[in-house]
Amino acid sequence: MRWEQKSATTQRRFHVWVRRFQVLVSLMLSSQTKDQVTGAAMQKLRAHGCTVENLLATSDEKLGELIYPVGFWRNKVKYLKQTSAVLQRDFGGDIPNSVEGLVRLPGVGPKMAHLAMDIAWNQVSGIGVDTHVHRISNRLGWFRRPTKNPEETRKALEEWLPRELWSEINWLLVGFGQQVCLPVSPLCSSCLNQNICPSAHQSSPVKRPKAGSPRSPKSLPFKTKTEPGQELALNDETIKQEPRPETVSYMRPRRKNKCPL
Structure with a gap:
């Protein structure tokens, strides 16, 4: 009877550890990834077996197939493997119960740490800011x-x-x-906040192309072919391009009709 109770207690503890680990994994996958993609990846991981032991036993290729196409999935395969190894070696398969311990894990930042403390440990340690x-x-x-x-x-x-x-x-x-x-x-x-928001109805900032990029004005040649009548602004100067030679039509002079009389 005592052995059965002990076994049941161990099983409950294992399920709690697995849940906390999956919370951490989902947070790691969610970085630079849409919620729908993260949810689909977690569903495949759970079907495969999302535990510390299973991820360590899974090859990098297979793990990549399971989490693809989350953002930076190759790096996250590496982080998941490294984090799982640390959890198994230093925490017995559970995740750390402090922000300091969580941020030491590969691929875990302050935002993930505070959210993990709230969701996995039910402790509010700080605000998760993304x-x-x-x-x-x-x-x-x-x-x-x-x-x-x-x-x-x-x-x-x-x-x-x-x-x-x-x-x-x-x-x-x-x-x-x-x-x-x-x-x-x-x-x-x-937006219901438009009357109190100081940024309401302001145009979104336009991203300027980086220097040297194909769209950067400095990278464009001085002479650029354009359609007739178009103008190209280069270095704060407006240069009107001449029409292409093939667009100029040369009309032959009409012959004067001779009087039939």
Whole structure:
């Protein structure tokens, strides 16, 4: 009887460890990846067996097939293998229960660590700030000075946002950023915050091409063929191109009809 109870307790503990590990894996896969792609990859991993032991026993090629096409999937195959090895060696297959321990794992950053603490350990250690939270917080003017990166945004948010809201701010702003407050061409006309948002109805910033890129003005030759009448701006000067020779029609002079009389 005692052995059966002990076995049942061990099984429950194992399931809890597996759940926490899968939370960490899903966070690692979600970086630079759409939710639908992450969900599909996690579904394939769970069917394959998403445990520390199974991932270590899976070849890199097979693991790549399972998580493809998540963003940077080749690097994530490497990080998953390395992280699984660390968890098996140093934590008995479980994940660390602190932000300091989580960020030491390959491929795990501060955002993932705080979200893992909230979801896997049910502990609010900080705000998980990704690109959506970083962008929207600055658009809404929540800081005295604009923040430069997600980690700076996290510290600025935690200075004034009540701690009981730290857990839900990420979910609210991520969904809002995916549906309404888009990175480019946000839907300000349908946003309920348009009357209080200092960035409402402002045009999205246009990305300038990098120097040396094919679209960079400096990389374009001075003389460029264009259609007749088109103008090309180079180095703040407007140069009108001459029409192509083949577009010029040379009309022969008409012969005067001789009088039939």
